[in-house]
Amino acid sequence: MSETPDERPPARPGELPGPLPEEQTGERTGEQSGVRPAERAGGRDERRSGEQPAEPLPAAPRTPEGSGAQLTGRQRLVKGLWPPRVTRAQLIVALLLFVLGLGLAIQVRSHNDSSALRGARQEDLVRILDELDDRTQRLEDEKQSLEGQRTELENSSDQAEEARKQTVEKERQLGILAGTVAAQGPGITVTVKDPEHRVKADMLLDTIQELRAAGAEAIQIGDVRVVASTYLTDAGKSVRIDGQKVDAPFRFKVIGKSQDLTPALSIPGGVVQTLEKEQATVVVQEEKKIVVDALRPAKTPDYAQSSSR
Structure with a gap:
């Protein structure tokens, strides 16, 4: 009778039965318990390694690609701030702050412009007020x-004759303003000495404007009659008035009320102080009779025509 794999050979008298071959033992055990050999082997490995699995080690922090070391605090701060992330609310706040700063700058500038009058003496302020009253x-x-x-x-009764008289008088007045006729009367002379050649055309123009505002009726600088169309330009160490070169010292002959003209030039921050800051010397003299004899040729307008019919 042949032996089957599952049968054991009979034990001899006095010997214990030997263990089954490993393959047979594994097969029988697997068949009885329902666990496959591979699964059972895995179970033995887990039991051998310990009751609980070992915890994994913490991973090392990664550094940015291309950098050999970890970022410093300053580098992280710069990286967080740039590129900036601007929101709509931040833009609105920035715009409001800009408008507020602009308003403050304008207010400070206006305050500085009026600082000359704030620091003026009482008699100077009174003189300025008197000048304004005189202009009015x-x-x-x-x-x-x-x-x-x-x-x-x-x-x-004779309206034609009266109209003729008024026309002649008006023509004389307009001739003085236009510089086509000579004029004489009380006024002042203003002499500006400029040894350093620092007086420019805009300073002389400010002097003319101040005299006109104070009531000057006729002005002459050197041999040039000043009229409404007069212009001034710089020419090196000299000044050109209506294209004619005028050298220092500049001598103004002005017809008008001297009691108004002289204080107008001497107000704080006025013409005299401005010229003296440029190392110039200003001499103002009141005269009972000033003769303005420089004439300007009358020009016929090319395009403007009288609108009266």
Whole structure:
């Protein structure tokens, strides 16, 4: 009778039965317990390694590619701030701050512009107020004069003759303003000595404007008559007035009320102080008779025509 794999050979008398071959033992054990050899082997490995699996070691921090060391605190701060991430709320706040700063700058500039008058003495302020009152009075007198001429023209029995007289008088006045006729009268002379050649055309223009505002009726600088169309330019160490070269010292002949003209030049921060800052010397003299004899040729306008019919 042949032996089958599952049968054992009979034990001899006095011997214990030997263990089954490993393959047979494994097969039988697997068949009985329902566990495959591979699974059972795995179970033995887990039991041998320990009751609980070992925890994995923490991974080392990664560094940015291309960098040999970990980022410093300053580098992380720069990386967090740039490129900036601007939101809409931040843009609105920035715009409001810009507008606020612009308003403060304008206010400070306006305060600085008026600082000259804030630091002026009481007598200087009184003189400035008197000058403003005189200008107002001159304008009021001119208004009354024009109204009187209109009344005389309307009430005159010979309106044609009255109109002729007023026309002649008006022509004389306009001739003085236009520089086509000579003029004489009380006024002042202003001499500006400039040894350092630092007086420029814009400073002389400021002097002319200040004299006109104070009521000057006729102005002459050197041999040039100053009119409404007069222009000034720099020419090296000299100044050109209407294209004519005028060298220092600059001598102004001005016809007008001297009591108004002199204080207008001497107000704090005015013409005299501005010229003296440029190392120039200004001498103002009041005269009972000033002769302005420099003439300007009358020009016929090319395009402008009278609108009266």
